[in-house]
Amino acid sequence: MSNAREKIFAAIARNKKPMQDAAEKSENLIARVEVNTIPARGNLSGVAMVEEFEKRVLASAASIEYVSSNKDVPEAIVRYLAKHQLPNVCFANGKAGQFSWSRVPELDVRTTIGNVNSPVVVTEAFRGIAETGSLVLISQPGHSSASHFLPEYLIIILPYNNILPSQESVWEDVRQRSGDIPRTVNLVTGPSRTGDIEQKMVLGAHGPRQVHLVVVK
């Protein structure tokens, strides 16, 4: 295999041609000279940004609600389950296990690894992206990335201040965290879907059929 590596790199070195109108090449290939276009809709701030976010979340066929504090999250979940006539059981992923679940004793909140394959999963998002209505979920200690793809219903909790205008602003924050990029970074935009049958979009392929977002102000 190392032989293959040598062969490939030799071929590349032999054949590659510098760009004709190459901009001044930076020492560090990663420190880029040119800046890519960010569409206007990814450059919003304040209320306009949040409105854009909500619009895009809804367009992705997810639902959204706002609560005023973390304390209100458990009741919001119970209301959601009731609305969809679901049993009062859910898996709370990682830090989502720390909401004040005792406020809703009727709800059976499971937090162990044996319960990741539950029909309802509650999880926390790292950030939200206004441009596309996407939620950024990252892998963390004591947290299951797979649980985001297994349930029928995925409920995502997002602090209001973590709504950012664009992916680019999320990457900034990812770099701010200490250490490497998390093993898994998921950008989730609405429920799972497929267009594989006669080009028609059908919701609920292998992942969640419904995604509900609870924004905490």
Next chain:
Amino acid sequence: MTETTSSIQVALYVTCLVDVMRPSVGFAAIKLLQNAGCDVIVPKQQTCCGQPGYNSGDEVAAKALAQQVIETFESYDYVVAPSGSCAGMIKDHYPKLFSKDAEWHSRALALAKNTHELTSFLVDELGVQTLDAHFEGSVCYHDSCAGLRELNVKAQPRQLLSSVKGLSLQEMKGEEECCGFGGLFCVKYSDISNTMVSRKLDNIERSGADTLLAGDLGCLLNMAGKMTREGSTVKARHVAEVLAGMTDLPAIGEGEG
């Protein structure tokens, strides 16, 4: 002679298909250019632009013909062709053909700059907005690929058609879809070409228009040939014929009875 020093000198590149198949399109082009105040010249030495060879990978043949066209036409202010395909060949492809030959490349670029498709020349270069023409009927317009994508010919013919009295434009669905002509393609891949022109014909018929117009004779021969074979009642004409009010002769592919 109408030669005056102040008028715009335009050499007509009549194209080999118009020359052989439908000379009236050439005369229509002359009339449109003259009415717009141009001094029209038809260089005798013109034949084929070299596209058949170029698209078949025969660059030797293509270069020989391209050089002949460049030599024949480079001394004029403008070169105008009643075809997006041939104008596109000169404008878009000659410079590429000579990309490794500095002298011919710069001559090709210079010619490219002065070369235009007929309707875009009238509208974009001469600023013609309206024409004094009359045509009773409803038409649909097929956007030939080279004109559309290499030369941005889209609004210009429609702009001119909108001033033709008695004419109503009824767009077809998929007006930008290739008709399946493609030069030698239609002979080499005749099954596929036929599928494409059949779909085109469906769209033409469904538009409800009674005449099909386009700016390229190749596409028109293809579509007209299909329409007459299938017994369609839609007539095919080059857009220049309608714009110049020269629609007395039978439509393309129509018999004399």
Next chain:
Amino acid sequence: MSSSCSSFKQNAAVAIHDPKLQGALGKLGDGLQARRAAAVGQLPEFDALRNDAQRIKRQVMADLDCYLEQFESKVLEQGGQVHWASTADDARNAVLDICQKVGAKTVTKGKSMVTEELELNNFLADNGIEPVETDLGEYILQLRKEAPSHIVVPAVHLQQDDIAKTFVKSHAQLDPSRDLTEPERLVGEAREALRERFFAADVGITGANYMVAETGSTVIVTNEGNGDLTQTLPKVHVVVTTIERVIPTLEDLSTFLRLLPRSATGQEATAYVTLSSGPKREDDWHGPQEFHVVILDGGRSELLGSENQDVLNCIRCGACMNHCPVYGAVGGHAYGWVYPGPIGSALTPALIGVEKSSALPNASTFCGRCVEVCPVKIPLTDIMRRWRVEEQTKKLTSPFQRAGLSAWAWLATRPGLYQALTGLTAWGMKVVGRRRGGLTRLPFASGWTQYRNFPTPEGKTFHAQMKQKAKTKANLGVRYE
């Protein structure tokens, strides 16, 4: 993968007369084409993004080795492994080796065209490892033992009732009279059928839309969620990809993520974009214990620095095939190798040789619709044309065609003779076809007259008329010189 590109014409003839296929292909216009147009229409910056993307790709290709090294070192730093594969054989063996080391019995697979290029499924099966395709389209095709006919929507050649029949036959434990008339039911049934397979798999294999050099991440862009289950549940995750997929930074990734879904399916964003970087971290509950990236060259490095280099910029969105009238007429299988449509016609000769595949770059009218929609502005028609030049230069074209073109050039560079001959031709055709307005048979052009009439010329050529007018001074005020 073995190819049948040289039988393109025959394949196409069959495809054209297959009403089911024609029905499926007929949906592209109001389906993927219309959806792309709507999505692009809603993003004014779309064209600026295309320019950015083209620049980024060209920048990468100019220093491809450096970006790959950077990517590799980042993967290693995070505890992953990189396997370089010069040929398809190398890549197959690398994957097999990884699977055998963990004693794998089944592997789940996300959608990956590169593994089609490797014919990996057959290879694994021959070695006693069961591959399970989990993308709905690929799953359907695996049940039917068919190859994908499209790079994004692999089963686009099928209609719903074809799929229903396949499911009735394959899911034999279910009631054969069940209702499968809604696509939702088919999707639900596949979901049920595959759920256990995800948990049981020892290895998960995915492709990569991108490798991000900055972070050592591989990225998949998907809608179903199968790719994520494939790469998070098994203990080993193998990414199979190719050298040209590397991009510099996360910001560059964002540019591509704005272009890809809009171009591919007309979505503003797909349901999932997932970045995988190394194996799972110590306290993560899920994620693989091993992370392998198999990077195939497979002939691509020879495109670098060539006139056709831009074909490496492809992001496999499928827009060129969705909009190609030839693809729309014959479907993907007719092309005879992994990549159909315009990108296939431009890329295949580079990877398997123009000798075996010259029918593909010839099967184009050069209408240019593919170039118009390509998100990275690959000059696909120019590249196809250059393959024709190579074919001509290597004398792979028919002697009849070569002689014909030379004769044409010889004649057309002699305007006097040319005009005399064209004059005669026009007159001759006129005499034969005048009454009906067209000829129904033409020597040398039966391909034309099989399906259409050949319109009759007016009579005298333009030049003949000009000459006459010049003589009689009725010259219309035109200089004929």
